[in-house]
Amino acid sequence: MSDVTLQNFEADVIEMSRQVPVLVDFWAPWCGPCKTLGPMLEKLExxxxxxxxxxxxxxxxxxxxxxxxxxxxxxHVVAFADGNAVDQFIGVLPESQLRxxxxxxxxxxxxxxxxxAREAAAAGDRDGARAAFQAALAFDPGADGARLAYIxxxxDENAIDDAEAEFxxxxxxxxxxxxxxxxxxxLxxxxxxxxxxxxxxLAARVDANPNDLAARLDLAKMLIARRQYEPALEQLIAIVRKDRGFEDDIGRKTMLSVFELMADQPEAVSRWRRQLSTSLN
Known part of the structure; x- marks a missing residue:
């Protein structure tokens, strides 16, 4: 059992869960039920x-x-496997249900x-990764999580038509x-x-006229397509600050989607969430 903070979450939970499942027990010293659940989990571990x-x-x-x-x-307990949250429960479960x-x-x-598939992709074996993703979906065609990972x-492979078909x-x-x-x-x-x-x-247009929100949005889209998420967030938060109503609040809505694309970077996401919260107040 180990204590986790924002700073070590990626290493101790996300990366560790690629080796074995990891349970994250959200608790507090004043929480009575937590004092019941915690020892049960420690015993089972x-x-x-x-x-x-x-x-x-x-x-x-x-x-x-x-x-x-x-x-x-x-x-509140969240289970992670292969770098993703895969299940959760709230409250205290009987030991039989915990098992x-x-x-x-x-x-x-x-x-x-x-x-x-994920290991092959990380190692640069694109053909092996594609075959493994397809095998995973052959075992369970209804596994939305696996299909989203494949998308x-x-x-990443710029296979836009294939990704759209999987959607x-x-x-x-x-x-x-x-x-x-x-x-x-x-997509x-x-x-x-x-x-x-x-x-x-686009960058020149933004430099020449910081109020050109259409150019900022187009530049953000270009950066998202290239997986340059933090530079994209810089453009999006500028849109939020200058005109919250621009294209039906698209700056804020797109930022939320980018946060999800950066789910494996909780520290960076938290930093940008703070900036967004401050901009909305």
């Missing part, structure tokens, strides 16, 4: 012998991290193939996933690149 890892986040000391994961009531929850984190063939991979295979439930809106924002940005002026021309 000891029994597991390294099959999964328990981490704890004190919400009083890490309010930004708690807000990032939508924690409103504690105890069932943990058993559900054991990788199935589709999850194993998904892990192999992200296809966008059509998602279930209606996927529309509620923040990753859906984020990837759609990126639309990439599809529109051919219609946009040269990025140097």
């Amino acid at each position: 000891a029994e597991a012998g390294g099959k999964w890892k328990l981490t704890k986040v004190n919400v009083d000391e890490n309010q930004e991290l708690a807000a990032h994961f939508g924690v409103r009531s504690i105890p 069932g929850f943990l058993e559900g984190l054991s990788p199935n063939p589709g999850q194993v193939a998904l892990r192999e 992200g991979f296809l966008l 059509g295979l998602l279930s209606p439930h996927a529309l509620q996933d923040d990753a859906y809106a984020a990837l759609q924002t990126r 639309e940005a990439m599809k529109g690149m051919g219609d946009l002026p040269d990025p140097g021309e």
Whole structure:
């Protein structure tokens, strides 16, 4: 069991979960139910012998991290696997239910193939990654999370038509996933690149006229398509500050999608969320 903060979350949770499942227990010293759940989780972790890892986040000391994961009531436990949040529960579960929850984190063939796909992509084996993603979806065609990950991979490969086709295979439930809106924002940005002026021309327009919000938005789209997210956020927050109503609040809405694209960078996202919050007040 280890304590996690915003600074070590990526290493101790996101990266560690690529090796074994990681449970994040959001708690506070004043929380009575937390004092019941915490020891139960510690006992089960000891029994597991390294099959999964328990981490704890004190919400009083890490309010930004708690807000990032939508924690409103504690105890709140989020399970991570392969770098992503895969399940969660709120409150205290009986030990039998806890064991069932943990058993559900054991990788199935589709999850194993998904892990192999991500590892191959990280290693630069694009053909191997594509084959592994397709294998993962063959095991479970209804796995929206795996399909969204595959869409992200296809966008990395600039395979826009293939990515758009995969969007059509998602279930209606996927529309509620923040990753859906984020990837759609990126897809639309990439599809529109051919219609946009040269990025140097856009940057020159913004320099010459900082109030040219249309140029700022086009430049942000270009940067999103290139995965240059923080420079894109600089343009988007300038739009929010200058005209919140511009194109139906598109600056703020697009920032939220970019935050999801940067989900593996919680510290950077928290910094930009603070700036956005300050701009809205």
